[in-house]
Amino acid sequence: MNSRERFFSVLAGEIPDRVPVIPVVDGYFAPKIIGRDNDECFLDRICQAEALAASLARFGYDGVIAEMGLGDEPNVLGCPVEVEGNDVPLVVETLIGGREDIGKLKIPADSSAVATGGKLEPVRWLVEAVGAGQVVLGSVRSPFEYAATVRGLYDFMTDFYRDPELVRDLVTACIPATLAVGKALIETGVDALVIKDSFASSSMISPDHYREFAWPAEVQVIGELGGLAPVVLHICRNSMPILEDMAKTGAAVLEIDSPVDLAAAKAAVGSRVVLKGNIDAAAVIGKGSLDDVEAAVRYAMSAAKAGGGFILSSGDSIPNTAPENNLTALVEAGKKYGKY
Template sequence: MGEMTSWERVMSALELQKADRIPVIPQLTYAAAKFMDMEIDEALDDFEKQKAALLNSKKLGGYDGVYAGWEGSFTLVTNSLGAPMKKYSDKPPSIEKPLIASKKDLEELPEFVPASLERIQTNMQLIKTLKLEAKDTPILSYIPAPFTLASLILGLSEFMLTVMRDKMNILEDLLQYTYQTTRAFAIAKAEAGVDMITIADPTGSSDLMSPKLFEKHSFPLLKKLIAELQEKKKRIGLHICGNTKPILLKMAETGADYLEIDSKVDLAWAQEAIDGKICLVGNISPTDLSIKPPQEIKQQCETLLKKMKPGFILSSGCEVAYSTPIENIQVMVETTKALK
């Protein structure tokens, strides 16, 4: 088999076909700033700086796909809707306080219109310029799951109480609002030219939410959203952090084209559990990537690669931290080349 382009390599994995080697796509956005001696907040509203950092990171790392983003997609959307945001030099920004505290507050939230929101348009410009300049390379981007976006808008603690006992009678309307918001965000990304859209649903993790509550409240929205977005002829993935072993089969039932699995779950077990029918992405620990020496990361990659069958993309288990040395990204790619 001759050498493939990154595009061919990734598409082969999504089709569960053997490639010239296992593709590598680290979940790496704002960490790219570190490799240019840039602080994260320097580029928050500057797509040119974001683009330069992301392309530099890909060049240094040699990996196969670029995530077009900077801070978390749920933070970006919630901030664009009016929530105050705290910025940092060495970690991604965070929402300072919930956007709403009552049903009346929810009713007063504006419709999410991407074309009218400056920070959302920064992300659209990033997608467009990366698509033009990163030849033969898939461009990926995150959107928040409706369930997770709802938890940011209402505040995680209040949201978890609401999911269990909806005293304000707000949950249905809130999830409808966040569904329409995430759908609009995803369609804007698709129109900007993104190739792969990953829906991030950390609030759905079994570390936070019981599998029954995930199945009742998040799963139906994910399944509906994925089906709608696949009509746009884009590859749609699902990312849920932490322990997803109890909900893995439901994740597969959403119809996603690929699943990003965190380091808490054995990937070989996961591949067997879903009968190898969906591409899996993961799952080197971001903590290990940030603090372990390259030789140890190499050993982890070798162990994982030897267990996995076609239909696999080597990645971090979650977002790559700002403190991560580029050598630990490089060794992921080097290991796949050595074991092809």
């Protein structure tokens, strides 16, 4: 069974030869695999794709997460982005000062509007480079996350009480952006989409706010995009209080982070949706020993492997500072303890 067959057998509800291993390796970690800094790959999109492909080949996991350039995704709506050294890219200027600015957003009308300026080049490059037996996941922000990006996270979070209608209107305005980017990624040939909705986490907003402001937009975009490609819904940090809601979005896979008890998640929604997770990216992969990584993988397998419907992953993006040996240990332990 190759990686692609393994991945799709899990999505089809079948038991593969072993649990697929698809850690969240993205532009924050991968550049160092080819000896580059993140800011170099920020400026050079193909550098980022090369780094992701090199990391996939080096560590031997089952799928790669393809993104537009590090700065391109926020820039879809016109937000300028900067990155220093190996830091994460930061939006340096937000676009929404108030309701009157919503109409000024440069919402892409369709997928063709996303492809301008070479934004999709790293995704195309990656789809061609990794070959037919591998899985390529295209990553896109949710409407809620786009809304937070264009408003600025601090102001966005205060809007929940100051002006909740602004939150609602902004999220609604950003729905076409997620749809356009998602469709553009699918048109490049990715196998599935990861819709990132990190700010909808119960570590950020209450479950009630999630249900009122983030969930309806998730349902809408997953409803449209899910018919074109399977959707992985990523909500990092604590998503346990909203796991039932996430399972009702129509997503094929829920990507959950380390604060969620994997056994409890499996018991709650594991019969209805595939779970992907949830080794602690910062504490275990980033700072733990090789033994810590192996122990975490063994626990994850004991919690979620039985009956299928499980993909081993880090709970969130692997940090730039993570030892490369820890990623090797994750993949090896995943292959060893993930056999059916």
